[in-house]
Amino acid sequence: MTGLYRETRDVLRKYGVRLRRSLGQNYLVDDGKRQRILGYGNLGPDDHVLEIGAGIGTLTLPMAELAGHVTAIESDPFIAGILADRIKGDNVDIIVGDALKVDFPAFNKVVSNLPYQISSPVTFRLLRHEFELGVLMYQKEFAARMVAEPGTRDYSRLSVMLHFLAEVQIVDYLKPGCFFPRPRVDSAVVTVRPTGFSLPALFEDVCRALFQHRKKKTSKSLRESFHEIKADLDFSEVLDVLPSEILEKRVFQLKPEEILEITERMEELSASS
Ligand SMILES: C[S@@+](CC[C@H](N)C(=O)[O-])C[C@H]1O[C@@H](n2cnc3c(N)ncnc32)[C@H](O)[C@@H]1O
Numbered sequence: 001m002t003g004l005y006r007e008t009r010d011v012l013r014k015y016g017v018r019l020r021r022s023l024g025q026n027y028l029v030d031d032g033k034r035q036r037i038l039g040y041g042n043l044g045p046d047d048h049v050l051e052i053g054a055g056i057g058t059l060t061l062p063m064a065e066l067a068g069h070v071t072a073i074e075s076d077p078f079i080a081g082i083l084a085d086r087i088k089g090d091n092v093d094i095i096v097g098d099a100l101k102v103d104f105p106a107f108n109k110v111v112s113n114l115p116y117q118i119s120s121p122v123t124f125r126l127l128r129h130e131f132e133l134g135v136l137m138y139q140k141e142f143a144a145r146m147v148a149e150p151g152t153r154d155y156s157r158l159s160v161m162l163h164f165l166a167e168v169q170i171v172d173y174l175k176p177g178c179f180f181p182r183p184r185v186d187s188a189v190v191t192v193r194p195t196g197f198s199l200p201a202l203f204e205d206v207c208r209a210l211f212q213h214r215k216k217k218t219s220k221s222l223r224e225s226f227h228e229i230k231a232d233l234d235f236s237e238v239l240d241v242l243p244s245e246i247l248e249k250r251v252f253q254l255k256p257e258e259i260l261e262i263t264e265r266m267e268e269l270s271a272s273s
Helices: 003-015 031-041 060-066 077-086 116-126 140-147 157-165 203-211 218-224 235-241 256-272
Strands: 048-052 069-074 092-096 109-113 133-139 166-174 187-194
Touching (some): 003 031, 003 077, 031 060, 031 109, 031 133, 031 187, 048 060, 060 069, 069 077, 116 133, 133 140, 140 166, 157 203, 203 218, 203 256, 218 235, 235 256
Parallel strands (some): 048 069, 048 109, 109 133
Antiparallel strands (some): 133 187
8 A cells, every 4th residue: 555545545534535436536546656747747936836626635735845836626615625624835725616617827837637527628728728838637548539640540629629739748647546446447647738829710610510420521521510610601612612632531531730721711711701
């Protein structure tokens, strides 16, 4: 039994906590992995770190020793109370609330063992803010989709959007035994460095529409999901302005740059009509 496992068990017993899987309450209990995650964050006194899903402070407490400031968001008020009890210094703010709804403070790094049920919306919410580095833990399959290349099984809307929005790298994997209680899935640690690229307004709609039929030809997929794209456009006009080599490709084989081209052509058409 590692020191962190014993410490976690003791805290949970002391406060009489019953962890809830529905809230993603699987707490990190592997000392070595915690050290590695903190190491990827490379924290120093100039850093203001945001943490989403702080739990009982497994990452928060050591981060408070390393960074200038930590803002910890936790939605479960009872768990947030334990976290507040365990914090010694005065450089940690706790926000009790849903990380999809509360305002984020200005931060330059985000280090979190995320509640996996909000992986996608919280990642896109984070990327609407300016920051330098994210060290984020996800379900392994989700992380694989984040970095997937065109033509592969995991290539998805998420891969395409992130291709432009951030440099993403999988830097570590964690087995279920690294957590208490054990989740049913493996996990991955991902570093995220935002590029600052701003996507055209229709890009997300176009990606969503296309990937509803990822194995179909682009022309067919666009036709079937054209209603998903919120623009006043005529489908036949769109077909006329898109290169045939793009229209003939299966959606999952389209490069992110080709999806950007589809979007830009649509926006030009919309602006000229
Ligand atoms: C996977 S645990 C991580 C806990 C701790 N950081 C660790 O590494 O052991 C995720 C935490 O997020 C909290 N949580 C779940 N949904 C949330 C949400 N929408 N906003 C903020 N916190 C949430 C859960 O209560 C839980 O404490």
